[in-house]
Amino acid sequence: MWRLITQKRSRLLAGILFCLVGLTAGAGAYPLQLKDQFGRPLILEQPPMRIVSGSPGNTEILFALGLGDRIVGVTDWCDYPPAAREKAKIGDLAPINIERVLALRPDLVLACNLNGKEPVERLTALGVPTFALNPVSFAALGEAIRLVGALTGTQTAAEQLAAELEAALAALKPPGETAGARPKVFIAIGNDLADLWTAGTGTFLDEAVTKMGWQNIAGGLGFTWGQISVEYILAENPEIILTELDPKIFRADPFFRELTAVRRDQVFQIDVDIFSRPGPRLINALMDLVKLREGIR
Amino acid sequence: MVDQFAFALDVEGLSFCYGEKALLEEVSFRVPVQGFTGLIGPNGSGKTTLLRCLNKALTPTRGRVLVAGRELSGLKVKDLARMMGVVPQQWEANFPFTVEELVMMGRFPHWPAFGRAGQDDRAIVREAMLATKTWSLAKRPVTELSGGECQRVLLAQALAQTPRLLLLDEPTSHLDVSQTLEICELLTKLIREKGLTVLAVFHDLNLAARYCHDLIMLKEGKIYAQGSPNKVLTPENLAAVFGVKAVIQADPVLKKPYLLFFPMEERASQQEGQESQE
Amino acid sequence: MPAKTKYRLAVAGLSLGLLLTGWVALGLGPVTLSYPLDPFQKKILFGLRLPRIILSILVGAALAVTGVLFQGLFRNPLADPYILGTSSGAALGATLALYYDLNFQIFGLSARPLFAFAGALLATALVFSLGRHRNYPAVAHLLLAGIAVSAFFAAVTSLMLFFRREEMEKIVFWQMGGFAYARWAEVQVMIPYLAGAFLYSRSLATELNLLLLGEEKAHQLGLAVVPFQRRIVLTASLLVAAAVSVSGPIGFVGMVAPHMVRLFLGPDHRVLLPVSALAGGLLLLLADTLARTLLSPVELPVGVLTSFIGGPFFLYLLRKNRLAPE
Numbered sequence: 001m002w003r004l005i006t007q008k009r010s011r012l013l014a015g016i017l018f019c020l021v022g023l024t025a026g027a028g029a030y031p032l033q034l035k036d037q038f039g040r041p042l043i044l045e046q047p048p049m050r051i052v053s054g055s056p057g058n059t060e061i062l063f064a065l066g067l068g069d070r071i072v073g074v075t076d077w078c079d080y081p082p083a084a085r086e087k088a089k090i091g092d093l094a095p096i097n098i099e100r101v102l103a104l105r106p107d108l109v110l111a112c113n114l115n116g117k118e119p120v121e122r123l124t125a126l127g128v129p130t131f132a133l134n135p136v137s138f139a140a141l142g143e144a145i146r147l148v149g150a151l152t153g154t155q156t157a158a159e160q161l162a163a164e165l166e167a168a169l170a171a172l173k174p175p176g177e178t179a180g181a182r183p184k185v186f187i188a189i190g191n192d193l194a195d196l197w198t199a200g201t202g203t204f205l206d207e208a209v210t211k212m213g214w215q216n217i218a219g220g221l222g223f224t225w226g227q228i229s230v231e232y233i234l235a236e237n238p239e240i241i242l243t244e245l246d247p248k249i250f251r252a253d254p255f256f257r258e259l260t261a262v263r264r265d266q267v268f269q270i271d272v273d274i275f276s277r278p279g280p281r282l283i284n285a286l287m288d289l290v291k292l293r294e295g296i297r
Numbered sequence: 298m299v300d301q302f303a304f305a306l307d308v309e310g311l312s313f314c315y316g317e318k319a320l321l322e323e324v325s326f327r328v329p330v331q332g333f334t335g336l337i338g339p340n341g342s343g344k345t346t347l348l349r350c351l352n353k354a355l356t357p358t359r360g361r362v363l364v365a366g367r368e369l370s371g372l373k374v375k376d377l378a379r380m381m382g383v384v385p386q387q388w389e390a391n392f393p394f395t396v397e398e399l400v401m402m403g404r405f406p407h408w409p410a411f412g413r414a415g416q417d418d419r420a421i422v423r424e425a426m427l428a429t430k431t432w433s434l435a436k437r438p439v440t441e442l443s444g445g446e447c448q449r450v451l452l453a454q455a456l457a458q459t460p461r462l463l464l465l466d467e468p469t470s471h472l473d474v475s476q477t478l479e480i481c482e483l484l485t486k487l488i489r490e491k492g493l494t495v496l497a498v499f500h501d502l503n504l505a506a507r508y509c510h511d512l513i514m515l516k517e518g519k520i521y522a523q524g525s526p527n528k529v530l531t532p533e534n535l536a537a538v539f540g541v542k543a544v545i546q547a548d549p550v551l552k553k554p555y556l557l558f559f560p561m562e563e564r565a566s567q568q569e570g571q572e573s574q575e
Numbered sequence: 576m577p578a579k580t581k582y583r584l585a586v587a588g589l590s591l592g593l594l595l596t597g598w599v600a601l602g603l604g605p606v607t608l609s610y611p612l613d614p615f616q617k618k619i620l621f622g623l624r625l626p627r628i629i630l631s632i633l634v635g636a637a638l639a640v641t642g643v644l645f646q647g648l649f650r651n652p653l654a655d656p657y658i659l660g661t662s663s664g665a666a667l668g669a670t671l672a673l674y675y676d677l678n679f680q681i682f683g684l685s686a687r688p689l690f691a692f693a694g695a696l697l698a699t700a701l702v703f704s705l706g707r708h709r710n711y712p713a714v715a716h717l718l719l720a721g722i723a724v725s726a727f728f729a730a731v732t733s734l735m736l737f738f739r740r741e742e743m744e745k746i747v748f749w750q751m752g753g754f755a756y757a758r759w760a761e762v763q764v765m766i767p768y769l770a771g772a773f774l775y776s777r778s779l780a781t782e783l784n785l786l787l788l789g790e791e792k793a794h795q796l797g798l799a800v801v802p803f804q805r806r807i808v809l810t811a812s813l814l815v816a817a818a819v820s821v822s823g824p825i826g827f828v829g830m831v832a833p834h835m836v837r838l839f840l841g842p843d844h845r846v847l848l849p850v851s852a853l854a855g856g857l858l859l860l861l862a863d864t865l866a867r868t869l870l871s872p873v874e875l876p877v878g879v880l881t882s883f884i885g886g887p888f889f890l891y892l893l894r895k896n897r898l899a900p901e
Contacts, residue, residue: 191673192687194756195748195823221873227748230756231623232605232872234615255622354794378797385792391650392787392842402785406797411778458796 034151037134037144038117044129047153048108052101055093055112058133059084060279061145062110064161065154073104080281095119102126110148135278138169138207144278161280168286174213174293182215183296184236186261188243189225189272193253197227204282205242205275208289214240230255240296241267268292304363305330305462305494306351311360313343313350313518320346321518324360328462328496328511331488335505336498337529338515339539344498345386347515348464351496352383365461378406382455386466386498388447393438396450400426403457425456428483444471452480456487463487465497469504477501481508506530506554514538530554536561582846585839589853596857597628600864605872627757630821631863631877632856633765634754635828637818639855640776642829643847644811647783648804649714652837656815656829659721659808660698663728665819668694669749670732674739682764687749688820695816698724703808714790714804751876752823754863761821772814773852779807780844787842827881828855828862831889838892858885 031045052073053059059078062071074087088104091097093112096119101109111120111132123130131151135141142162149158187205190196199205199216202224206216217236218228239260241250247267250256261267274285306328313321321343328334336344349355351362353374362369365380372380382403390399403425404418426432429449434442442450448471455463463484469477485508487493499505505512505526512529514522516538522529535543535556544557602608606619641656649658657663668690671677677686702724706717736743782803785793790800815829832855833847840846862880869875 190745190748191676192685194685194687195745195753196755197744197748222870223873225744227753227755227874227876229605229867229872229874231619234619234623235606255618352795354791374794374799375797378795383795385795388789388792391789394784394787394842398784398843399788402788402796405781405785408781413781454796 029150029153032150034131034147036131036147037113037140038120038132040124040132042129042131042151044108044151048106048129048151050104050106050108051152052090052104052106052109053078054090054096054110054115055133055277056080056084057135057277057279058110058112058148060277060281061148061161062152064280065145065149065152065157067152067154070152072106073101080279096123098122098126102128108151133278136202138165138204138211138282141278141282142166145280161283164283165280165286168283168290169211171290172208172211172286182213183240184217184238185209185214185240185242186217186233186236186238187272188241188245188250191245193245193249193256195227196230197225199272199275200224200226203275204278205272208275208286209242212289212293234259239264239266242270243267244269244272266296303329305332305365306496307363307366308351309361311347311350311362312358313346313355314358319518321350321357324515324518324520326513326520326523328494330461330494331492332511333484333488333495333509334497334511334513335509335526336496336513336515337500337502337505338521342515342538343518344515345466346518348383348466348496348498352381352464353377375406378458378460380460381462381464382458382460384448384451384455384463384465384468386470388451390439390442390447393440395435396431396437396439396442397422397426397435399439399450400431400454400457403454406458421459422453422457425453428456428487429453430479445473445476448472449476449480461492462494462496465495467498467500470500477504484508502530502535502556506556507548507551526554530556578841578843578846581840582850585836585846585850586853589850589857592857593632593853593860596860596864597632600628600860601625603864603868622759623757626759626762627754627863627867628860629762630757630765631754631859633762633769634818634822634825635832635855635857635859636773636852637769637814637855638825638829638859639832639851640773640848641811641815641818642831642855643833643844643851644776644779644783644807644814646833647786647844648807648811649718650787650789652834653830655826656811656818657725657824657826659702659717659812660725660728661695661812661815662819662824663725663732664698664701665691665695665816665824666746666750667698667728667732667735668692668820669823670735670746673745673749674735682760684760684764688761691823692816692820694728695819696812698728699808699812699816703805717808749823752825752878753866753874753876754822755874757821765817765821768817769814772810772817773848776810776814777845777848779803779810780848783807783844783848784842787844822877825859825878825881827878827885828859831885832858835889835892 030047031043033041033043035041049070050072051062051067051070053062053071055075056078059074060080062068063081063084068083071087073090074084075093076089076091077093078084090100093114094116096115098119101123107129109123109128109130111130113134113136120130120132133144135144142165145158145162149155187199188196189198198218200218200221200223206219209216210219217238221228234255237260241261247269250262250267256262271285274281304327309325311321311324312319324347336347338344346355350357353369364372400422401414401418404414404422426435429452431450431453434446434450439450448468452468469480472480481504484495488495509526511524512526513520514529514534521538522534530545532543532545535541540561542559542561546555548555601620601624604619604624606616608616608620612620638656645654645656645658646652669687672687672690679686681689702717702720705724706720736746782798785796785798794800833851836847836851836854840850859881862884863877866875866877866880
């Protein structure tokens with residue numbers, strides 16, 4: 001765990017460094033026009049200096065690009081990096097509290113798909129420059145990072161960050177193409193075996209494990225987050241379990257301990273929270289998954 | 298011992314206060330075994346409160362009540378229900394029990410814990426329903442009864458308790474003339490034949506005068522007068538308690554008092570009018 | 576039809592329905608069975624499906640009996656098992672277990688159900704001590720105290736979740752209720768406990784009938800009303816606390832099962848209690864079987880299914896009953 005955190009720190013430092021470079025490199029490009037990920041155009045006359053972030057993921061991207069000082073407001077959920085907690089709060093993600101956003105007099109609201117389309121439109125109608133990210137996949141996240149870079153004049157840092165993300169994604173790819181032998185993985189979320197839920201198609205977790213050449217047993221079942229029957233898990237007999245739970249719990253259970261994943265000691269603890277927010281910390285999380293793979297038979 | 302059982306109900310110095318307000322003050326009276334005592338008084342004089350004190354629904358602030366010689370305060374609710382049946386003035390049926398089921402519930406105080414209805418219980422229920430002319434309603438849901446039917450069913454239920462003492466709160470308020478007389482005759486018969494004792498609230502003073510052996514007249518929570526109908530129903534008492542002018546005649550058949558009422562003011566002005574015409 | 580015949584028919588019909596549905600439910604699931612069963616299939620059948628079927632019946636019966644008890648206590652057919660704050664108490668207990676990430680076991684039960692049980696009892700105890708009043712109408716006080724305690728416990732839960740927002744989805748999942756992973760350990764604890772509670776509530780039937788006549792009339796007929804009400808609250812709370820702790824708060828069954836039975840068989844608790852227990856058990860078994868098979872292997876929240884089947888059927892009954900001449 002500690003190792004993870006120190007890595008995050010170094011990532012942050014790197015981000016700050018690159019932002020300095022980025023600031024100088026991107027200067028002079030204004031006024032600029034960009035289309036956001038909802039396909040709506042936005043014209044900025046000058047670099048935004050008062051930014052409101054509409055999601056924890058957005059906040060983490062902004063900080064990673066060294067724009068922490070320019071953030072004037074974040075959501076209640078924005079708790080990373082620690083400096084984000086000190087920022088003024090605009091409330092929940094959805095519905096976004098328009099009045100509180102206006103009170104912060106932002107020159108850019110960095111919204112996201114979770115804020116809902118309608119409040120974003122209303123902010124735009126009220127004359128607030130609003131730019132929406134829609135990072136529903138790793139590819140879209142990379143694009144989102146580059147867009148934020150262009151928008152704020154931190155292209156170099158953004159390019160670096162996006163490239164790191166793409167490198168991590170490339171590392172996910174299985175080294176040798178072993179056709180047909182796709183290990184099954186079960187993503188176990190919750191804190192009790194009595195009501196486990198799991199991540200399905202449309203989540204970063206599913207995309208990551210699929211890219212790794214693994215097969216998510218909850219993929220293609222028609223939900224993003226949901227519950228699947230214990231019977232099905234036993235029948236599918238996954239070789240890998242990624243979970244928030246203590247692996248001990250699986251070993252102690254009369255049914256789960258029969259699973260190949262448990263017998264081979266391939267139950268791995270992951271931080272599901274990181275995978276549920278599209279932000280730069282996903283890069284480290286992906287690298288951790290790559291390291292996990294080394295221990296798998 | 299003899300003295301104890303001479304009175305089905307012996308009330309001494311009973312007071313009931315609600316907060317600061319005294320609803321009953323120093324009420325004392327006795328109802329002899331096989332007595333038929335009427336409780337009369339204007340609305341708010343404490344009649345219903347008195348009945349509720351006597352059946353332990355309310356705990357008196359002061360005073361002592363003996364039921365068939367036993368301290369009321371020492372009686373369990375279930376023991377009391379074997380000795381005393383209560384027919385409320387108003388009762389609304391919310392659940393569609395059949396009439397027979399409802400009357401059978403009158404047998405509850407006779408059952409031990411986890412007990413159930415036996416052959417004897419059914420016989421007693423049938424008898425109570427025949428006496429009150431509710432047998433024909435046996436299978437009807439109580440939610441569909443008229444006011445009068447409901448009143449007779451409640452009487453049947455109270456009789457099914459086979460009590461020694463019956464408290465009734467205006468038992469005939471929803472009945473027509475013939476039903477009213479039937480119920481009063483039934484009570485008289487039960488008193489004579491079964492040794493029952495009755496304490497009943499009456500609004501109809503002529504009915505009270507005709508059937509009751511004794512009357513208790515309440516005014517503002519205190520007993521204003523008690524004794525035989527002849528003694529209690531005087532023009533003076535009626536004026537003081539009810540605020541009416543009453544003319545008292547003798548019922549030619551039954552030799553009981555028979556009352557005609559007039560408003561205090563109006564009658565006075567009518568008389569004046571007649572006088573001035575003359 | 577005489578009441579007794581109707582009662583026997585209902586008991587026989589519902590028992591048969593339970594056996595048939597249970598039999599069918601045993602054969603349904605993502606794992607297809609083939610005879611003779613191999614050890615894995617046996618494990619699925621007897622280790623997973625059977626305890627789940629039994630547990631859903633037990634919880635359904637417990638909820639229905641609790642519904643009968645509370646509807647009798649409040650003389651209101653709309654009272655539900657959670658009227659005295661049980662579910663918010665259980666939710667707080669479950670959230671506490673979540674918050675401190677507790678993972679111990681007693682009698683084979685894990686921390687969350689135990690905490691949910693304790694929370695449910697705590698909430699009811701609080702409601703009961705706040706709702707105590709010497710004069711009539713004690714029951715109204717109880718109801719108000721229930722609302723207040725529910726709101727308070729829900730607020731504490733929300734506050735805890737506010738500081739651990741990432742845990743919010745988990746408690747939301749728990750609150751939808753379900754039997755996703757029913758275990759024999761739970762069945763073994765529940766059977767003697769519920770059997771005792773069922774028998775005891777059946778012994779309250781005659782008195783419950785009296786209570787339906789109103790507190791004053793019940794008193795006149797020899798029922799010591801307040802001590803009896805206390806016994807109902809205690810019995811009902813112990814029942815619903817157990818139910819909610821193993822399955823989360825499942826709505827609708829407890830309110831509607833007794834109501835359906837009442838429409839057919841009348842208000843007599845001697846009939847209502849056992850028949851409602853059977854009906855509640857069958858309703859929840861049906862709902863849970865649908866929950867796990869409709870979109871198999873996806874588990875639907877069973878609370879949604881209880882309303883989904885119970886709702887329209889209930890409306891149909893109400894309509895038919897209103898139109899039918901007596």
